[in-house]
Structure formats: C-alpha cells, structure tokens
Amino acid sequence: MDVLVLNASYEPFQKVDLRHAIRMLVREVAVVEEAEEGRTIGRFPVPRVLRLVRYVAMRWRHGRRPPWSKRGVYLRERGVCGYCGRRGHTIDHVLPQSRGGADSWANTVLACGKCNNRKGDRTPEEAGLRLRVELRVPSWEELIDF
Numbered sequence: 009m010d011v012l013v014l015n016a017s018y019e020p021f022q023k024v025d026l027r028h029a030i031r032m033l034v035r036e037v038a039v040v041e042e043a044e045e046g047r048t049i050g051r052f053p054v055p056r057v058l059r060l061v062r063y064v065a066m067r068w069r070h071g072r073r074p075p076w077s078k079r080g081v082y083l084r085e086r087g088v089c090g091y092c093g094r095r096g097h098t099i100d101h102v103l104p105q106s107r108g109g110a111d112s113w114a115n116t117v118l119a120c121g122k123c124n125n126r127k128g129d130r131t132p133e134e135a136g137l138r139l140r141v142e143l144r145v146p147s148w149e150e151l152i153d154f
Contacts, residue, residue, distance in 0.1 A: 009025070011058055014057060026055075076116070090119060099118065100119035
C-alpha cells in the first residue's frame with residue numbers, strides 16, 4: 009500500500025510505502041491527514057495521506073522536466089493504449105529503436121499487446137495505425153499516481 013505525502017503547503021510531493029510512512033511519523037517529520045478507519049500500527053493510525061511538518065522546496069520540479077520512464081509513460085497515458093483505446097501494458101516506440109528511435113517522451117506511447125504486435129518494427133503509418141494521443145512531456149503532478 010502506498011501513502012501520498014503532501015508538502016507543508018498541501019501540494020502533492022511523492023508517494024512512499026507504508027513502512028516509510030510510519031518511519032516519517034515516528035521521526036515526527038509528517039502528520040496524518042487521512043487514515044484508514046479502525047486500523048492502527050502501534051500508536052499510529054494506518055495513513056493514506058501524510059503532510060510534511062516543514063515545507064520542502066521543490067526547485068527540482070519547477071526548473072526541470074520529468075525524466076523519461078516506462079512508469080511515466082503508463083501514468084501519462086492513464087493505462088490506455090495510444091492506438092486503440094483499450095488497456096495498455098507495453099511501451100511502444102513510435103519510431104522503432106532499430107531505426108534510431110529513442111526512449112523519450114516524444115517517441116514512446118503505451119500500447120496493448122495486439123497493437124504492439126501489429127505495429128511491429130514499423131511506424132504507425134506503415135502499420136495502418138492512428139495515434140490517438142498527443143506525445144508530450146507530462147507535468148510532475150501527472151506522474152504522482154493517486
């Protein structure tokens with residue numbers, strides 16, 4: 009179970025596992041904003057959302073774009089195939105890697121197995137597929153999986 013951590017200003021900061029969340033409570037660097045009803049771990053309620061006690065500057069978020077990742081592509085596309093709209097579970101390179109396509113926000117899309125196999129080592133146009141999504145760099149907020 010993951011726990012959402014908010015900055016002291018209530019902006020989403022990151023997600024941590026339950027063990028990390030309890031350590032944050034023990035160290036008193038965070039307080040519980042939302043908890044699971046009736047469940048505790050020792051003296052602490054089982055948290056769903058924590059808020060940091062002190063504000064942490066997030067300059068790294070405001071000055072830079074998020075780095076590319078497979079998980080980021082999944083979150084950007086909200087788990088939906090960029091070609092047919094069904095549930096996607098593989099990363100597809102619009103310009104295949106064999107033709108110089110890179111792991112980048114502008115060249116990757118989430119695809120279902122059927123569309124990924126149909127496309128193969130071709131571009132979407134060559135395979136007769138239409139891209140239904142905009143290939144773009146997501147915001148940091150989109151990459152926090154609520």
